[in-house]
Amino acid sequence: MEKSLFRFIWQYSARQQMVILLITVLSYPVSYILLELPKLIVNDAIQGELFPREVLGFEFDQISYLVLLCFAFLGLVILSNGIKLVLNVYKGRLGERMLRRLRFELFQRVLRFRLPHFKKVSSGEIIPMITSEVEDVGGFIGEAVALPAYQGGMLAVQIGFIFMQDPLLGLAAISSYPMQAYIIPKLQKKVVLLSRQRVRNVRVIADKIGESITGVSEIHANDASAWHSADLSDRLYTNYKIRFKIFNWKYFIKFLNNFMNQLTPFLFYLIGGWLVIEGNLSIGALLAVIAAYKDLAGPWKELLAYYQMVADVDVKYQTVVENFDPPDIYPVARLVTDEPEPLSGALALKNVSVSGGAAGQEAFDVTVTVEPDQHLAVIGPDGSGRSEVLQLAAGLLGPTSGRVEIGGRNLETLSESVLGRQIAYVGPSVHVWTGTVRDNIFYGLRHRPLRPPERTGERKADYARRLSEAQLTSNPQYDIEAEWEDLDALACADVDDLVEHALALIELTGLAADVFRMGLQATIDPESQPEFAEAILAARRALADRVAHDDRFSAMIELWQIDRFNNSASIAENLLFAAPADSSIGIDTLASDPDIEAALKESGLYTRLLEIGQKIAETMVELFANISDDSGLLGDYSFITQDELPEFERILRAAKIGSGKGGLTPTDEQRLIGLAFKLIPARHRLGVLDDDMRGEIVAARATFHKRMDEAERRFVVFDRDRFVAPMTIEDNLLFGRPRVDRRDAREKIDKVIRALVEEMELRRPIIRAGLGFHVGVAGSRLSAGQRRRVALVRALMKNAPVTILDETATGNSDDDKALRKVIREQLDGRMLLFGASNLIVAEEFDHSIVMNQGRMTESASGDDNAD
């Protein structure tokens, strides 16, 4: 990578820099004439004589001559500002493009780092480098060449002019330059060093903050927040110290500059005055030189400012780039080559050693051969070199000596398009990506965009622009919107086929029950899956049938019925008898929805609900007023949190005053209604709801539904014969609520639903819906076991000739044993390297090697236990 900023700028933007320079130079005559024209207007047109004048063969009297000149002035103003606009946009765009190029190059370099390199760098340091630290570089690039060239040229012209007037005065004019040219870089060097320190310190700060967030549970568990606070505070102090020093130097340099610049006039007046008095220089020439010197100060100041900026930006660039140039970085070709040649033949590690990490992360002189259809157990405790051997075999780790080959081909020389597709690897710590289960399971098949979407019209033009920008900045032209799943790897006809395959693997690996549960909680779009929605409705009918005939079961549920109040559901649900289409809308926000407020007023329920809300608030305040906040009672049972209690006390006081000044504001009313909305009568038993009110609420549903038709589908009505999209699949199946006043109603209903789903063959489709479950940030909504199984399914989906599993399903439990059996059956006839710390696992394999302290201690082959 280019070590200096200027080399980088020149290499990728020489042509554009020349264009900027050209436009800058061209703009000079325009601004010159623009400055001259007012003088001409005043002196010639307004105060001048000798009219009419002839311009370009036309005759002008005084007024029309004035008009002509003024319009010429107007035209030039437009032209000059137009040029500035074009130039600024051009510079800005160039800067952004260069920045994009730089950032992408840096990111690609991160991808090219060898794995051991990541033991030395942390994401907390890398992220600010690629994001914020290079930001200034972009702003600078547009100015990089044009500014010094232009201002330098101006300076040279002015100096030349002064020299032509008088060489001695010329010397006086530039007398301070050598001093400045000598001292300022020396001082600037100190600033540069400090800047470097500052950047490094900020990186450490970023890293510490990142680490604190990752390890926040440890901080709390160990009462270590004081230590971390002190640590960070100390870093902040260092930052302050460095910045303060930088300010001191920066302003000192400024002071010195200004001082020296103003020293020169002193010389002019002294030497020039002396020359004039002696008669060696005319007074006119002296004045002209002084005027020229004033013009000199501008460009000189600009150049010095530019110099300081270069020093600043260059140091930023270098402190970033030096981190992205490790000597052992992989060549770009390893990443970008797309030649998926099949790997076949035996895997051979020949006298392979790897070291460089800490003790316990090494392997010495390992030699082993694995046949293409062989299953080999690699046994060894953590730190024995087991993981290193497996990573070597996967081509993730390069050997320091020896060779790793598959079918005679050295893995070091193969690109990731071969390694990453022909070898499936699950390491000791798996990573699950933020996204859906489906994203994660198909992850191993997304190597390149394969089936681009159909684009027409505006979208097509937009895509073309996107491509050409990518080309201009050496970014990749992969289409993120395309379908990336490699169907050929599994010989699938279409994505549906692939999903079926995935479902089969999910079933085999024991992930099905989990994904099923996710599926029950998922929502689907009934329009895109009409058959599935219909099947769920059929199940709903069967369940309703069961409710009608089974008294014990029916006592557990309150079904949604348009003419019945549901005591196990909130008042809001009872009123609306619908769900907001946007599931992020909560009950609290419903009360402030204008449509709902209007419907409430129309049906006359507004004041009744207000009263109910008030009664609830009164009861809550009465019951919980004397409760301390650490009892936990308030959070678990009250409608109101501890923090809200005083607020509701105030609202209650306001309610006593009644309407008018000091009374309830519209926001207060919304809060009270929101409180009433949350009431679940069967659970809360506050006695605020009588049968009349229930009847009125049921009757009001019609008013709400009429309004909802107009509310542009913001709400979806509960309809027994229609799928309710915002409800989860489970709620759609049940179409009701487990009764809160029956013991274990939910558990009992769950059991029935499960049986029914099985009976109606809905299990598969629900699991399929579970594939859309969002796993949270880095899989945080999955358990460790689920994450590992997801990673295992991902690896098996690749259908690779070589599969390498480390620390996966290695326990002695029946579950793990069964899973091992499944894995081996699935990979029958293909190569499997199975890493485990558990010696018992080796007994299940015909072939095994044992690692100990980085060395292979024994190699058991099938002969020992076969026959």
Place this chain on the structure above:
Amino acid sequence: MTLDSEVDALRRVPLFRGIDATKLRLLAFISDRTHFAPGEELCRQGEEGDSAFIILEGEADIRVSTPDGERTVARLGQHSIVGEIAILCDVPRTATVAAATEMDVLTVSKDDFLRLLKEFPDMSLEVMRTLAQRLERTTQDLAAQKASGAAA
């Protein structure tokens, strides 16, 4: 079925007799009201107990397992409390309680009750007083029994 009727029922329970009405309201509010069908069990003998049951409506059979099988030893009616020892200390259930008719029961969980006691120390005093009185009575009964035993 409102809080007030539940508070009423709670007030009739000797253990809660001295506690003032607001706190009983709170206790009622944080407790679960559950319906049981005839035959359904509230708790089983030998299980770890974690709640007390106050019968609001209906009747329950108390059954104890004997060498000859399960035997109904008592029938409890409205406003009776069952398993109140369980909300004060960890003991296994000494009998099985099953609904004899349709029943409405207020279930007071041990955790909630203890949290309330912690919150209102006055309440603990009242409970202690009731327990002490009960102990006193038991001691007297025992003494009387011994005395009559000695006399015999």
